[in-house]
Amino acid sequence: MRGKMIATEPTHDVFQAIADPNRRKMLVLLAETELPIAEIVKQFPISRTAVNKHLHVLADAGLVMRRKQGRETRYQMRPAPLAEVKQWIAFFDQYWDEKLDALAKFVGNNSD
Structure with missing residues (x-):
């Protein structure tokens, strides 16, 4: 059974969200495909906690959606x-x- 994508009302400014180079790289990475956090973490020289924090900022700005699938959380870009x-x-x-x-x-x- 596939998990449901969760899109929340934006609470962060889009400009603030894309100001960080790591978050911009995450958007490029997620533009191609939906990825679990474990795969995203492999692409960055920062901790899983830091990646998770960046993903939360992107999600709060409405730029990514997250979906629980079993024990993992998957992310997908929302370009709107x-x-x-x-x-x-x-x-x-x-x-x-x-x-x-x-x-x-x-x-x-x-x-x-």
Whole structure:
């Protein structure tokens, strides 16, 4: 019998959750597949307790779901909360476009 995935209401800020490099690596790892905590721990040079703490922050931000299967807990990424990050970054696209246009003009004027 498969365990039920648990998605809780986010209690941590998504930006805070992705601020840590270990948590970002965990999201990349979990983007591919659902993994038990034992497999996740093998990928990091930190203790199981530290990995568990990071996973709780990700879960509290709504970025991962956890599911009990027998005696193990399995984790899976939930990408939907990352839409907030994407929207925030998209706001700054206009500034990149302006800078790239200015650079193109500068290079074009100096290539004569």
